[in-house]
Amino acid sequence: MDYILALDQGTSSSRAMLFDHSGAVVALAQQAVRQIFPQPGWVEHDASEIWLAQLAVARECISKMPLVQSGRAQAATDSVAMAGSSADSVLAIGITNQRETTVLWDRKTGEPVAHAIVWQDRRTAPRCEQLREMGYGDLVKEKTGLLLDAYFSATKLEWLLNEVPGVRARAERGELAFGTMDAWLVWQLTGGRVHVTDVSNASRTLLFNLHTMQWDADLLALFNIPPSVLPTVVASSGVLAESDAALLGVPILIAGVAGDQQAALFGQGCVSPGMAKNTYGTGCFMLMNTGSRPVQSGQQLLSSVAWRIADPHASGQTPVDAYCLEGSVFMAGATIQWLRDGLQIIDSVEQVQALAASVPDSGDVYLVPAFVGLGAPNWDPSARGALLGMTRGTTRAHIARAALEAIALQSADVFAAMNSASGLALKELRADGGASCNNLLMQMQADFSGVPVVRAQVTETSALGAAYLAGLAIGFWNDTAEIASHWRAERRFEPQMGEAERCAKTARWHKAVERSSLWI
Numbered sequence: 425m426d427y428i429l430a431l432d433q434g435t436s437s438s439r440a441m442l443f444d445h446s447g448a449v450v451a452l453a454q455q456a457v458r459q460i461f462p463q464p465g466w467v468e469h470d471a472s473e474i475w476l477a478q479l480a481v482a483r484e485c486i487s488k489m490p491l492v493q494s495g496r497a498q499a500a501t502d503s504v505a506m507a508g509s510s511a512d513s514v515l516a517i518g519i520t521n522q523r524e525t526t527v528l529w530d531r532k533t534g535e536p537v538a539h540a541i542v543w544q545d546r547r548t549a550p551r552c553e554q555l556r557e558m559g560y561g562d563l564v565k566e567k568t569g570l571l572l573d574a575y576f577s578a579t580k581l582e583w584l585l586n587e588v589p590g591v592r593a594r595a596e597r598g599e600l601a602f603g604t605m606d607a608w609l610v611w612q613l614t615g616g617r618v619h620v621t622d623v624s625n626a627s628r629t630l631l632f633n634l635h636t637m638q639w640d641a642d643l644l645a646l647f648n649i650p651p652s653v654l655p656t657v658v659a660s661s662g663v664l665a666e667s668d669a670a671l672l673g674v675p676i677l678i679a680g681v682a683g684d685q686q687a688a689l690f691g692q693g694c695v696s697p698g699m700a701k702n703t704y705g706t707g708c709f710m711l712m713n714t715g716s717r718p719v720q721s722g723q724q725l726l727s728s729v730a731w732r733i734a735d736p737h738a739s740g741q742t743p744v745d746a747y748c749l750e751g752s753v754f755m756a757g758a759t760i761q762w763l764r765d766g767l768q769i770i771d772s773v774e775q776v777q778a779l780a781a782s783v784p785d786s787g788d789v790y791l792v793p794a795f796v797g798l799g800a801p802n803w804d805p806s807a808r809g810a811l812l813g814m815t816r817g818t819t820r821a822h823i824a825r826a827a828l829e830a831i832a833l834q835s836a837d838v839f840a841a842m843n844s845a846s847g848l849a850l851k852e853l854r855a856d857g858g859a860s861c862n863n864l865l866m867q868m869q870a871d872f873s874g875v876p877v878v879r880a881q882v883t884e885t886s887a888l889g890a891a892y893l894a895g896l897a898i899g900f901w902n903d904t905a906e907i908a909s910h911w912r913a914e915r916r917f918e919p920q921m922g923e924a925e926r927c928a929k930t931a932r933w934h935k936a937v938e939r940s941s942l943w944i
Contacts, residue, residue: 425490428895429514429676430887431478433521433605434684435459435542435706438477440485441884442514443891445900447910449884453484460539465546468539471527474605475612482672486510511673516663517613518680518894520687520886521605523628526580528591528653529608531601534616538588540605541580546796548579549805560646567643568627569634569718569727571803575752577604578630578647585648595650602653604629606681610665613678618665621655622681623745627729632657634718634727637745660686661893662734680894684886685709686730688856689748691889692880693911695904698848702835702869703885704859707799708753710838714846718747721845724801725838726750731893733904749846751800751838755793756831757859762795763827769820777864780825788813790936791826798937799834801841808943812936828865829872833933836872852876856885863917871921872929881912 427450432439435457442451455477460468489510524543529536541547552572555561564572574580581602585592594600601611607621626632626639631649633640639654658664660682669675682690685703689711692701697715702708711730718727730748755762760773770776792798794807811823843850852875855866860879870877882888895901921929 426513426515426900427489428516428518428891428900429482429485430518430520430891430894431482431609432684432884432887432890433474433478433519433609435522435525435544438474438481439887440478440481441887441891442485442489443888447882447888447892449882450490451485451488453481453488455481459542463547467542467545469525469542471529471536471540471608474540475609478609479612479671486514486672489513511676514672514676515900516677516679516894516898517667518890518892519606519609519678520682520684520890521609521625523604523625523683523685524575524577524580525605526577526584526602527605527608528581528584528595528600528602529611531599531616534611537591537594537600538584541584543575545580546574548574548583551579551582555646564630564643566720567633567635567640568630569720570628570630571724571726572630573803576628576630578643578649581649581653582647595653598652600653601655603655604683606683607655610678610681613667613671614665615668619655620658620664622658622660623729623732624660624683624686625681626657628683634729634747637729659734660731661897663897677898678894679897680890680892682731682890682893685711685750686728686748687887687889687893688885689713689730689889690892690907691882691885691887692854692856693908694854695746695908698846698850699854700839700842700850701854701856701885704756704831704855704857704865706756706758708756708831708835708838710751710753710835710842710853711748712842712846712848712850714747714749714848716745716747719749719846721749721841724803725841725845726752726800733893733896749842751841753831753834753838754796754799756834758795759791759793759827759831760859762793763824767823769823776824776828777862779821780828781864783819783821783825786826786829787815787818787822788932789818789822789826790933791823791830792936792940793827793830794940798940800838802937802941804941806942806944807940810936810940812939828862829868831859832865832868832872833930835869836930839873850875852878855879856883858883866915866917867920870917870919872926874919874923874926876919877917878913879915879917881914
């Protein structure tokens with residue numbers, strides 16, 4: 425039995441998962457990731473802690489591997505020895521990661537110069553506003569497909585270069601390396617020999633030109649970034665390095681890298697234009713495959729590289745590129761956590777479905793969960809949360825139902841924007857992520873979007889997508905058609921709401937969103 429190891433470096437955890445040829449999970453290990461909040465609006469990670477956690481879960485996952493060979497590893501007593509005796513069944517490593525999170529480290533020592541700045545961090549929002557007022561928004565959007573926002577990596581890197589003492593001079597001397605979490609993990613896995621990032625992660629930095637598929641000199645000048653800190657950009661599927669043998673017992677090919685949402689799109693089998701998925705986690709991330717060319721959206725959606733596949737069987741052949749449209753909803757599962765931790769109307773997130781289902785509707789109550797502003801398609805950082813339409817008859821059940829509706833209504837707005845921007849009529853929406861297990865939420869999503877919502881059998885689609893990209897590069901899977909054939913639905917939710925009711929509900933929701941806008 426041979427396997428692909430996926431390293432899934434998320435915002436809240438480090439995970440490792442082993443997949444077999446059918447795409448089934450055969451082993452898993454996970455550790456929580458510590459988040460650091462030094463000031464309001466600041467979110468950081470200790471990149472060194474993340475590396476040690478990721479290495480530990482990789483070793484633990486390999487130690488759990490089903491052993492069908494002649495018992496070679498059965499006598500091993502520690503995880504490193506177990507991993508070393510088992511890892512020759514691991515053919516390749518795929519990496520998927522929280523995107524935009526920014527790490528800057530010393531090329532000689534491998535030590536970060538400061539904590540990593542997480543994608544959620546808003547410290548550079550005033551800088552982005554300054555650049556927009558100077559008229560750079562259109563330039564950035566045309567070149568990168570992204571909005572000029574603190575969400576992305578460029579102003580985070582600029583902040584580190586300017587604010588950490590001595591760092592800019594060291595960077596200009598070529599002593600430092602920048603990367604998102606994928607680049608950081610590849611550097612560590614190869615003992616500092618390889619400094620690369622894939623096209624999907626590069627396209628989320630505000631420094632990468634979607635049209636030339638290269639780092640952009642104008643953007644580097646705008647953010648005052650020395651080119652020497654940048655990683656080499658490589659394909660998402662293609663052998664790019666080999667891990668240090670001392671780490672996992674044997675050297676293993678690193679053959680797949682993609683940002684978590686692009687990896688999830690691939691893991692959901694959305695390999696053809698017009699296919700879309702929505703991941704229901706802390707936030708919601710809806711991505712649609714738009715094919716071989718980027719689509720510039722006037723709907724406040726983002727255009728990114730979905731993946732680049734290097735054909736290992738055709739030396740010198742042009743790699744296959746796919747692009748995607750993306751809409752980000754900032755508060756999804758986090759809204760339910762707020763019901764638990766903030767309002768304390770539920771004891772666990774699992775209780776929300778039963779509480780919301782105890783009433784037939786929300787009683788005309790609308791929750792706009794703009795606690796950190798609004799994402800797509802509004803992109804309003806000045807909006808704040810609003811709870812509207814309450815009467816003396818409003819109960820916690822109505823608020824719980826309004827919270828679930830808010831998640832689905834935000835995603836329905838993104839879905840409608842994608843239909844309009846792409847010119848492709850989406851016929852279904854594939855769902856994954858922790859909150860997709862909520863049946864009531866999935867039914868609401870089908871009702872408000874007007875298309876079937878299909879929950880995947882394997883909901884850990886980011887890790888699966890990374891494994892598919894790595895396995896594709898080494899011939900473990902033959903092509904994207906074979907990968908798509910492995911996808912299985914767990915449940916399908918058909919729309920039950922009539923068009924008139926859907927339009928009325930959506931109009932009422934938009935009225936509530938207007939009330940929350942421009943609050944600060």
